[in-house]
Amino acid sequence: MTAAEPLSEEQEVFLKHIQKKGLKRTSQRELILDVFLRTEEHLSNEDLYQLVKKEDPTVGQTTVYRTLKILTEAGLAREVRFGDGRTHYEHNYKHQHHDHMICSECGKIIEFFSAELEAIQDEMAAKHDFEIRQHLLRMIGVCSECRREEKQHPAESDDEANPQISPIIANSTASS
Numbered sequence: 001m002t003a004a005e006p007l008s009e010e011q012e013v014f015l016k017h018i019q020k021k022g023l024k025r026t027s028q029r030e031l032i033l034d035v036f037l038r039t040e041e042h043l044s045n046e047d048l049y050q051l052v053k054k055e056d057p058t059v060g061q062t063t064v065y066r067t068l069k070i071l072t073e074a075g076l077a078r079e080v081r082f083g084d085g086r087t088h089y090e091h092n093y094k095h096q097h098h099d100h101m102i103c104s105e106c107g108k109i110i111e112f113f114s115a116e117l118e119a120i121q122d123e124m125a126a127k128h129d130f131e132i133r134q135h136l137l138r139m140i141g142v143c144s145e146c147r148r149e150e151k152q153h154p155a156e157s158d159d160e161a162n163p164q165i166s167p168i169i170a171n172s173t174a175s176s
Helices: 009-020 027-038 045-055 061-073 115-127 144-152 154-161 167-175
Strands: 077-081 087-091 099-103 109-112 138-141
Touching: 009 027, 009 061, 027 045, 027 061, 027 087, 045 061, 045 087, 061 077, 061 087, 144 154
Parallel strands: 099 138
Antiparallel strands: 077 087, 099 109
16 A cells, blocks of 8 residues: 555555554555455465565564454454364455355365345244344355265275274273
């Protein structure tokens, strides 16, 4: 964001937000915003930090973390959790609502929208006189690539799905 370049809508939202919060406009915050906006993936703090560090090694991980929080407060980013113990961030500003399917084997994330699912949730909310303010749908399963891999290597998949009981555990179970 140089003075000569016009600001994008997202950059304007960010600038207004940090001014309202009494924060400074810094080149590091602007770089973090720029890298985030250029990346269409679901990013953790660590993921974004690694991308930003490639462009400016002086940016610290704490700065990235704090800037992600600012992006979230400004409505530019949204926190999402996929059950892997990490918080991920995705674009939120003027992005359509969607849900997620997550592969429990490889971590692949598939975004989708279903008008039918939206209608069912609205119907259920009305039936129970419930006002929906937000909803999150995560479907966890196995993607087609991982299922194909399981079919090609069934012995490896069976070993992982049914691990052998170690002799130590088996012996301690037998003596109980």
